[in-house]
Amino acid sequence: MKGIETAGKIIGATLGISYLLFFEGNEMFQWICFATILISIGIPHGAIDHLLLNPVVGRKNLIRFIFKYLLIIAVYLAIWLIFPILALAAFLIMSAYHFGQSHFLKTPLNKFSSLTYISLGSFILSTILWGDFNYTQSILANIIDVRGLPQYGIFVIAFFWGLSATLIGVNFGEKGLILVLEISLLGLLLYQLPLLLGFIIYFGFWHSLPSMTEEFDALKDYLENQKLKNFIKKLLPFTSMSLIGIALILLFFHQMMEFDQLTLLFFILVSLISAPHIWYMNLFLEARKNQY
């Protein structure tokens, strides 16, 4: 499984570097990468949350699970509609935690784990968002005015880099140097890339693929022969429902909204399915941590 993760990271880095060297400004390149990675890895990695804690979930438990999942989505949607800035802040914080957490799947932290996740996730998110601040700002303009923030980017990034490097050092000592080097190079790359390309390369190859290999590992004993095929089969129902749901909603609004507004709507939809996913994934990963 480690091989797949490494291969994914090499593909991600190659796509990013190829963009900078040969495809700078090419919208087609960005959209093809975005759609392919989102459909093949991004959305599927969250499509078997119902099996993570209970791989042979029965009908009754599945219904209960779906009810809880939809309840979290409904409450969070209400927060987006009534307090959009609060909802955005919550989305950024929980995403930072969730992204940070996926860097320590095989090497659990013993000290300050939540702070390390949030710090590392904030470092990654800030390189993505500040790396293409004009675009970030135009998307967020629909809910908040962030025009005064560009000059703070470098301090925020440096702060979270320093904090993350320190916390990695506290946990792993010299052995943490490789990870610090990896996140530093990754941060540099993400900072150079356009917003959506940087986001999807990170999301696909540093977050979703490692999470998915962990999910496969947890389920493989329940997958009988042709494990990979059966695993993909399990990913399909909720992946297709999410993709079709997102596509229909964007299609419905596409004539009433500007492109930036549609992009924001896309991320709000992603946040709605992410909120319960982050919750269940955290329960799954914390339970697994004790096995290492």
Ligand SMILES: CC1=C(/C=C/C(C)=C/C=C/C(C)=C/C=O)C(C)(C)CCC1
């Ligand atoms: C890129 C981007 C944003 C942040 C997106 C985030 C934070 C996504 C998180 C996704 C998760 C956590 C998926 C779950 O697996 C904003 C600020 C909304 C708008 C500008 C573009």
